Amino acid sequence: MTATTLTGSPVPTRAPRARAGAVNRLTWLRRWISPVLVITLWQLLSSAGVIDERSIAAPLDIARTAGDLVADGVLQSATLTSLQRVGIGFGLGAVLGLGLAVLAGLSRFGEDAIDPPMQMLRTLPHFGLIPLFIIWFGIGETPKIALITMGVVFPLYLNTLGGIRNIDRKTIEAADAMGLTWPQRVRHVILPGALPQTLTGLRQSLGIAWLSLIVAETISASEGLGYLINNAREFQQTDVIVVGLVVYSILGLATDAIVRLLERRALTWRA
Numbered sequence: 001m002t003a004t005t006l007t008g009s010p011v012p013t014r015a016p017r018a019r020a021g022a023v024n025r026l027t028w029l030r031r032w033i034s035p036v037l038v039i040t041l042w043q044l045l046s047s048a049g050v051i052d053e054r055s056i057a058a059p060l061d062i063a064r065t066a067g068d069l070v071a072d073g074v075l076q077s078a079t080l081t082s083l084q085r086v087g088i089g090f091g092l093g094a095v096l097g098l099g100l101a102v103l104a105g106l107s108r109f110g111e112d113a114i115d116p117p118m119q120m121l122r123t124l125p126h127f128g129l130i131p132l133f134i135i136w137f138g139i140g141e142t143p144k145i146a147l148i149t150m151g152v153v154f155p156l157y158l159n160t161l162g163g164i165r166n167i168d169r170k171t172i173e174a175a176d177a178m179g180l181t182w183p184q185r186v187r188h189v190i191l192p193g194a195l196p197q198t199l200t201g202l203r204q205s206l207g208i209a210w211l212s213l214i215v216a217e218t219i220s221a222s223e224g225l226g227y228l229i230n231n232a233r234e235f236q237q238t239d240v241i242v243v244g245l246v247v248y249s250i251l252g253l254a255t256d257a258i259v260r261l262l263e264r265r266a267l268t269w270r271a
Helices: 015-047 059-072 074-106 108-122 126-137 141-165 169-177 182-216 225-234 238-266
Strands: none
Touching: 015 059, 059 074, 059 238, 074 108, 074 141, 074 182, 074 225, 074 238, 108 141, 126 141, 126 182, 141 182, 169 182, 182 225, 182 238, 225 238
């Protein structure tokens, strides 16, 4: 039953909003059904001896190991070290990628000078550069951060450059007709127009940053999640390995969620 005003026109009720909330909760619950079933089946097969614990530990054993690592402070320390590496590498890569994309996108001379070497470098498998990085930078933190930085630069550069190039020319002509100066066109037209693709590149870069970290932490690391996993591999501790991989995935999902939240806030005008 809907309410009406004095004039007889209907007043919107909260029923549609309540139904939408119920549907969202139901969808959220449905998405958790398959992961829970997989973990339950995994535990049952492990308990029955079908899955050899030497191949991979049971979920309950992994959960106990995670609790022990947290209680000892080992997991927190390793996670903070890995976060620091990703933070530094991502920051450097983002500054380089955005800066080079803006220079190449706003100037024909910049495009001719920057784009050809960037297109050549992006085809290199940057994991294959590890031996050179070790020769150039040693086995400390520098090669690890350099590897993450390279992984971040190219997706952000390509997406931002594509966003700048794909801005409708009529928008630029309208800005000229309004008498906007070049800095004003850049600030109010070009950069906002490229923002959707830049944020897409940001999400891709974050994903590659975490993948690069996994490889980077195999370079003579003495701390971090990668070191924890490699050390566990030496002793065939599959429970510790899975704990490290789960933390990697949680961190990746968390950073991606932050960027998606930023995207929703920054691109409200697209709705």
